[in-house]
Amino acid sequence: MAAQSVSLVIAGSGGAGVVTAGSLLLEAAANAGWYALMTRSAGPQIRGGEAAAMIRFATEPVASHDDSFHLLVAIDWENISRFAAEIPLVADSLLIGDPALGDAPAALLRNSPRQAGLAMSEIASSIEGGRPNMVALGAIAGMIGLPVAAMASVVTRQLKRKGQAAIDASMAAFNAGLAAAAGLPAVPRLPAVDSAAREERWSITGNEATGLGAIRGGVRFVAAYPITPATEVLEWLAPSLAKVGGVLVQAEDELASINQIIGASYGGVPALTATSGPGLSLMIESIGLAVAAEVPVVVVDVMRVGPSTGIATKSEQSDLNIAVYGMHGDAPHVVVAANSVADCLFTTQWAVHLAESMQTPALVLTDQLLGQSRAILPRPAELAFIGQRQTAVAAGEGQRYKRYALTGSGVSPMAIPGTPGLTYTADGLEHNELGTPSSQASDHQAQMDKRLRKVAGFDYGDHWADIMDAEAGGGDIAIITWGSSTGPAREALERFSAAGGKARLISLRLIAPAQPDKLAAALAGFERALVVEQSHGGQFHRMLRAFYDLPRQTLALYQPGPLPIGPARILDQLNAWRT
Amino acid sequence: MDAAVAEPRKLAAKDYKSDIKPIWCPGCGDYSVLNALTRALAELALPPEMVAVVSGIGCSSRIPAYTSVYGFHGVHGRALPVATGLKLARPELTVIVTSGDGDGFSIGGNHFLHACRRNVDITYIVMDNQVYGMTKGQASPTTAPDWEGSKLTPEGTGINPFQPLVVGLASGANFIARVSASDPINMAKIIVEAVRHPGFSLVQILSPCVTFRPEQQEWRDIVRTAVVDYTDDAARAARRLMTDDGFNVGKVLYKGSRPPFRPEFEVTDGSIAELEASFAI
Secondary structure, three states: OOOOEEEEEEEEOOOOOHHHHHHHHHHHHHHOOOEEEEEEEEOOOOOOOOEEEEEEEEOOOOOOOOOOEEEEEEOOOOOHHHHHHHOOEEEEEEEEEOHHHOOOOHHHOOOOOEEEEOOHHHHHHOOOOOOHHHHHHHHHHHHHOOOHHHHHHHHHHHOHHHOHHHHHHHHHHHHHHHHHHOOOOOOOOOOOOOHHHOOOEEEEEHHHHHHHHHHHHOOOEEEEOOOOOOHHHHHHHHHHHHHOOOEEEEOOOHHHHHHHHHHHHHOOOOEEEEEOHHHHHHHHHHHHHHHHHOOOOEEEEEEOEOOOOOEOOOOOOOOHHHHHHOOOOOOOOEEEEOOOHHHHHHHHHHHHHHHHHHOOOEEEEEEHHHHOOEEEEEOOOOOOOOOOOOEOOOOOOOOOOOOOOOOOOOOOOEOOOOOOOOOOEEEOOOEOOOOOEOOOHHHHHHHHHHHHHHHHOOOOHHHHEEEEEEOOEOOOEEEEEEHHHHHHHHHHHHHHHHOOOOOEEEEEOEEEOOOHHHHHHHOOOOOEEEEEEOOOOOHHHHHHHHHOOOOOEEEEEEOOOOOOOOHHHHHHHHHHHHO | OOHHHOOOOOOOHHHHEOOOOOOOOOOOHHHHHHHHHHHHHHHHOOOHHHEEEEEOOOOHHHHHHHEOOEEEEOOOOOHHHHHHHHHHHOOOOEEEEEEEHHHHHHHOHHHHHHHHHHOOOOEEEEEEOOOEOOOOOEOOOOOOOOOOOOOOOOOOOOOOOOOHHHHHHHHOOOEEEEEEOOOHHHHHHHHHHHHHOOOOEEEEEEOOOOOOOHHHHHHHHHOEEOOOOOEOOHHHHHHHHHHOOOOEEOEEEEEOOOOOOOOOOOOOOOOHHHHHHOOEO
């Protein structure tokens, strides 16, 4: 990226407070006028396991981690080797540990990073109520140039409940760490940002953004069954819905949550649920029901590593197939995917609009990486999308109400229970225009055509994809990607662009139905394409091959989770094509 | 909606029936349930548009389309969650679920437990014929262990039958009754009571399958009107249900007084702008 950035990790065992430390640092950086992206990694333990907070600070909005980290501060070495693959260190990186706790494990030393000691526990113990994580924060702040005042205001606010003594102890530990930073080797520092130049910024996670998108889109009923890593969407929605006149109900399982939202939406209230892969598998039959009965619902899948229970706490883009093809029968529906933390808001709000407009289920794919990342970003734009359902108020003069009337758009005005004279039975059985069950070939053909027409003929506008060209233009190289792989791809494009390269990035937001004409137009004149995704089977690439014409020379770059494909790997291929 | 405030329309039972001809076999007990249900709706004087009948899959689940109220015919076993979502989203509607022993107690068993527990104000009518009729005669959860009439379990299931009313009581159902399809007048009366009682009302209907369990035609002679009236004491109800042979019918067996689960949709002072402000730095 053109902006300056610094990437660091704070790691430690349970109780070391690394996630707290990371959150304080993020907030302080926000106060200082920086942008940031923080992801967390944790061991499998329910509580108290080892954890790492990985943060990238930058002077401009940041959508991806770098390929390696400048700085790793380990409060202790407990089980830290488990994170070694997720925390790439290079020779230029700086690894800081507490000398009292012995040497760094070999797994962290593969690329021979620079090393330094910081006596975090000893310094902390010399201060009453001092904690090693605050010493670490002080050192980090000193090294990267974070102003003390920014941290002080955060600490004061966070610890207000615990009293002045706690605030003083934390700041004393912080200041001791800050003083120690002077003796440590250098890492990149970020410049202070002029406070007058600052735009309004938000601190938000992808899962919170998803919840906000749902409410903004008009969702007022949510059924919830907890599952990692989607639970935070639901936990954010529970109190938030109550504030805007909505309601969240905890269901007994995912079969219940999907059917509860179908019931609520049949009753006229826009409805949503959020889950992850195993829950989506359970919901699939009923999503097919929503297709057949034409009940709009939104289902968010915060993807994690599969199959089966997989790796519940880590990210993968491998639910694309089930989202697109999971239902039995031909079941036209909508699948959209968010491509950044901020885009979780846009895409979810859009999904509500699409589901309501077309009276069909819309699946939203995000993933653990987007969902559980916290970003400091510019305030997202206001969006015009509000779920708008065509409802029926009266049948034609002397006519019976046809719930599934064969209209030009395929969308039939829906009677909401309570409307006199328009009673009908919504049905998962094939039916005629009235909704009466039918096994006639002609009714099946007509209703299948109608349901397809709804989604195939809809005007998705420019939102089907985000398209971005290098400064010198698109040239003849396209990167085609989706979801959380978009962040690294965007960064690769920016680096390529900064070096004078020409390329175009196309990130598909509308996964289904496919938009072959639009992609063909976006790819006109492109000789080469690089497809980037995080799945073991190349699901996205296969889907592209099934529905789209791709450039003659198309390469697929894919790997399973939990490790993301970093910007450098994408850049390598762009450079290989350039020369 | 309270019958007293409904627009007076004086509809007859037949006005609550649609013109769709049921797919049931001649002599099926479910005809009698359809008659009793529509009679009950007339008695309740509910405007058709204020009633929704929700079902899953099976012979009994075909009922919604045979009525003239709003209907929802969903997937196998999931009628209760659909009804729960509908009633919570639209509390002013009268929501009735029609189900069978397979749909309700086997594939939908978990929802049954939690619907009783949650105690949303809906009425659950389960037509129990101890067989899967739509798939041509397999043992259901309420089938006797030694029934050898199914090709799937030719030597019987060897499994004790499920006790829906005992389980319903233990799970928190707020109203429990058992009726016989052979007495539609009484059935209608009990359905009226079930709909009027707040919370989750469970009505088990012995509804014979004349095709796959022809011996059930004898039920009309076996059933007897329960000798005691309902109790509001769950422990007493449990003792009665645990010792009963399943043929005491025609009366309400238990009425609880737990308040229904009814989260309020209430627009408070909050607004979307306020939610957004919580993210601002």
